[in-house]
Amino acid sequence: MKYEAQGTLNSAQEEYNAENDGMSTIDLQGYVGSILDDSKVYIDDSVSPARAKALEYFLGAPFGNEEPGRSSIVDMTVRDTVGKIMPALMRVFFSSDKIVEFAPRTQEDTPFAKMATNYINYVLTHDNNLYLQLTAAWQDALVQGTGIVKFWWEENGDGETHDMTGLTEEAFIALQSDPKLNIEISSSTVTENGASYDVSVSKIGGDSRVKVAALPPEEFLIDRSATSLEDAIMTAHRKMATVSELVQMGYDEEMVESYSTGVDELDDNRLRRVRKPAALNYGFRSQEATRLVEYTEVYMKVDFNNDGIAELRKICCMGNSYEIVHHEPWHSPPFAIFSPLPDAHVFFGSSIFDLVGDIQLIKSNVMRNMLDSLSLSIHPRVAVVEGQVNIDDVTNTEVGAIIRQSQ
Secondary structure, eight states, X not given: OXXXXXXXXXXXXXXXXXXXXXXXXXXXXXXXXXXXXXXXXXXXXXXXXXXXXXXXXXXXXXXXXXXXXXXXXXXXHHHHHHHHHHHHXXXXXXXSXXXXXXXXXXXXXXXXXXXXXXXXXXXXXXXXXXXXXXXXXXXXXXXXXXXXXXXEEEEEOTTEEEEEEEEOXXXXXXXXXXXXXXEEEEEEEEOTTSSOEEEEEEEOSOEEEEEEEEEOGGGEEEOTTOSSTTTOSEEEEEEEEEHHHHHHTTOOHHHHHHTOBXXXXXXXXXXXXXXXXXXXXXXXXXXXXXXXXXEEEXXXXXOTTSSSOOEEEEEEEETTTTEEEEEEEOSSOOEEEEOSBOOTTOSSOBOHHHHHHHHHXXXXXXXXXXXXXXXXXXXXXXXXXXXXXXXXHHHOOOTTOOOOBOO
């Protein structure tokens, strides 16, 4: 989505709301903030710990009850089960060369249906690596109960800078005057002999496309009373974006920098800590453009114009105080949910971990005891009378080694 540079309030919209007895942005921010706070507590404190435990089993992490000198082997039942299911799931989407196919209703629709089929498949496979995105989403779903895919329209181009050297005067003039190139010359210098130009050009717009991406589950928020996307009061995507990303979206640079921080606000989420332990507390970002900003896209049903009917709005917030920087009417949340074992009347379904996690724990404990028993049978514990035997000989495990003793 592309936004014009703007502050935290749209004055024209505020005047309209005031004249028509609508909700002010300040009131909207308070309402959004209260629901977001509750949703973050719900996801971070209730949902994420269970997801983190499931991911630990999938990765074969220790259980935490290991003892020094004893076997610590971990069975991989969860990972093996997920690995057996994944190929069958992926064949549903990728068994043919057409992921999506449009069926014509009449003879006249046939050429359009064929063209739409080719176009959508090109978008999904070339503009987006749908295979990798669905692999990630289904793995999240099988292991943690829910996989989330987000789809949106993205306008690329701004910020892509290219250096061009040795241009002739004619080429430089042509570069400046051709509107079809959609470029902006950010700097230019003339060589010492005046025979050529060195320029830096930035591409502006003209490269928009549909984007599809699997979201890390902890970045997706939903109100705790929801049972589906359709009846949810609020869904949201929270992420740590860089200053550069937000400026490219059209936000005012000075405003964005005021919300920047050196701390990843999602580091406290247990699921994030299990998935990326090496990246925790990585706050060293020397350039302001790469510093992080907590950015939340909220899709919420709210009676903004006080007509008694809650309409869906897209509300963009920055910072942990949820300062609203943009809001507008919206049509539907841009999310697709994958759940391998849906549970009735709840949003988050069950996972493969819920089915076989206890088997992994039991098999691990049995295998540990068997290995400990085997080790003790091969290397039994030995009792010696202190001072009556050579201790170095006793601790030597070489086969057939002599143990020197005085009695």
